[in-house]
Amino acid sequence: MIRKLQLPLQTLNLIVGFMVWVIISALLPFIREDIQIPAERLAMVTAIPVVLGSILRIPLGYYANILGARIIFSASFILLLFPVFYISVASSYMDLIIGGLFLGIGGAVFSVGVTSLPKYYPKEKLGLVNGIYGIGNIGTAITTFSAPLIATQIGWSTTVKLYLVLLLIFAGLNIFLGDRHETKVTTPIVEQIKAVYKNDKLWFLSIFYFITFGSFVAFTVYLPNFLVSHFELEKVDAGIRTAGFIAVATFLRPIGGWLADKLKPLFLLMGVFMGLTLAGIVLAFSPSIGLYTVGSLTIAMCAGLGNGIIFKLVPLYLNKQAGIANGIVSMMGGLGGFFPPLMLALIYSITGQYSIGFMALSQVSFASFVLVIWLYYHEKLALSSEVFRSTGQGILVTDASGKINAVNPAFTQLTGYSEQEIIGQNPSVLQSGKQAQAFYEEMWKVIKQQGSWQGEIWNRRKSGEEYLELLTINAVKDATGEVIRYVGTFSDISFQRSGA
Known part of the structure; x- marks a missing residue:
């Protein structure tokens, strides 16, 4: 019974982790009313939680194999109590930077589930299983949608404090319902790194996830403030639109994993990156809110499908080193969400527009499209060589x-x-x-x-x-x-x- 609970429990864990991860970006329009934040530093405030949320994915993925998901999730939620409380009483820009950095633990828990859950299912179901777990991304939508609504009633500081209750509840749920007998892997981290760092597929998947998950995270943290400042939307309206973006990307993730179980994953990735290429071109021409919505939703669809497809491929290519491989790939995805907001802010400060940044997304996506084609034919040649030699x-x-x-x-x-x-x-x-x-x-x-x-x-x-x-x-x-x-x-x- 406990084993059957792990998929829904860990998916809920990820929802909570991601809800906490984006507190600052979701409430930034409210926080700015009380804390003076220079315009050129806004991108840093929203991007900083992504740093630790990316880097910590490697050790959390590794220790999820060593200690089990139960301990790692419980410890993560207990540790998150401190930065969440610190942010709720923040009074300066530096408070937000310090609290936001450690808030990254909420995003880092992603690598725990993708390492733990494949132990419970056969390979032919891993795409769907990891896709269902990836629905946890909806946590960002829940916070982005609900936090501004709650903040209009009780203030942003009290809204942040409500998350302390949620973290305590889920720390307890993991202690009592987590699998105490999860299969453990005790290979030292140095040996695992040596086993994977020369594997070119690891770095290809890292690049691909850098683009797909990076696009998802970047738009999640960037849209609320952008829609308010650029299109002069109401804060709640901007939150609802951002939540819609997140919902589309999140619910398409398990579909991407399911399709990858049934069809050729690399063919699917070709379509994903071509879609991102075209969407970036649309956004680069500074369209009206209507076309901007179309471009953003296209990115949401492609990012969601791509995220599910890639995490079908990780355990398929790197099953024996799943913990460290999941950590590296998911870290690259997190970093993919850190750099774009900073680049967009820098480009905007120099040119007064975001077009160059969106065109860069288009070009990087097209380069990834070419890389997927190369990888597909490289695999065909490798298969032919294997048949020839065996x-x-x-x-x-x-x-x-x-x-x-x-x-x-x-x-x-x-x-x-x-x-x-x-x-x-x-x-x-x-x-x-x-x-x-x-x-x-x-x-x-x-x-x-x-x-x-x-x-x-x-x-x-x-x-x-x-x-x-x-x-x-x-x-x-x-x-x-x-x-x-x-x-x-x-x-x-x-x-x-x-x-x-």
Whole structure:
């Protein structure tokens, strides 16, 4: 029963963590009425919680494997009590910076669930499971929508204090309902880092998540104040619109994970990054509120789907080092939410507009689109290479003139010739001399006419031993019909002849 509770419990944990994470950005229009914050420092106030929320994801993901999600979630909520109370009594810009930095613990808990939950489900369901857990992102929407409404009634300081009660409740729930017997992994963190840092897929996924989750976080913290200052919307209206953005991205996340379980994840990512590319172009032209809404919702859709797809791929590619890998990838996503608001603020201070920043998002997304295409075809080549090297049949590949370009390990095992010895040679070095020249002339006549030949042939190993093989030769042609190589596959059938 406890095991079945982990997905809903940890999803609720993430909702609470993310609710706390964005307190400052959601209430900033109210806080500014009491605390003087220079305009050029607004972006820093909203971005600073993302710093610790990103960096802490690595150790929290690692220790979730060592200690279990129950302990990490409980400890995180207890620690969050201190910065939340500190912010509720803040009276200066520096108070917000200090409190906001440690508020990042709320965002860091993301890596706990994505490390813990895959232990309870088979691989074919991980996309959907991590997607459901990712619904916890809705916590940012809940705070963005509800906090301004509550603050208009009781003030922003008292509104922040209400979160102390929520944190205490969930710390208790995790202590009593968390899984005490969760499977633990005790591999030292240094060994895990050594095992993954050379894995190019880890860094590709980190880049992709930097864009998708970074876009989600950046717009979450940037929209409330931007909509008020740029489009002169009411604070509550800006909060509702931002909550809508968050809701769309959040509820599409499990759909992205589910689709990744059913379809090719990399194909789906191509669509995600092309969508982000087009949305960035739309926003770059400083559109009206209507077109701006379309562009923002497109980003919400693509970011949500992309987040779900990527966390289907992380446990698929890096299952044995899931804790540290989840921490690194999710950290990069968090940092993706830290830098864009600062860049937008800097660009706006220099140019007086945000167009260059949105165009940069478009270009980075397009570069990611190209990288996904490269990764897709790289995987296809890797698969072909794996099949080539693992098959039990001997394989040799020659160019159009008959010079050997490649052989597989089974070829070496069957003939005794190493790859270094045979590359550049002609397959005639294998001839036993039992077939007459007319046999070979007829064989090549058939290949030229039909494109392939199959039959039995006597060949000789490097040791001089003769053996009978079943040989198939296929001509490989280019788009113009010209033969560019020949591929021969064979197996030793001597035992069949001797048995007969």
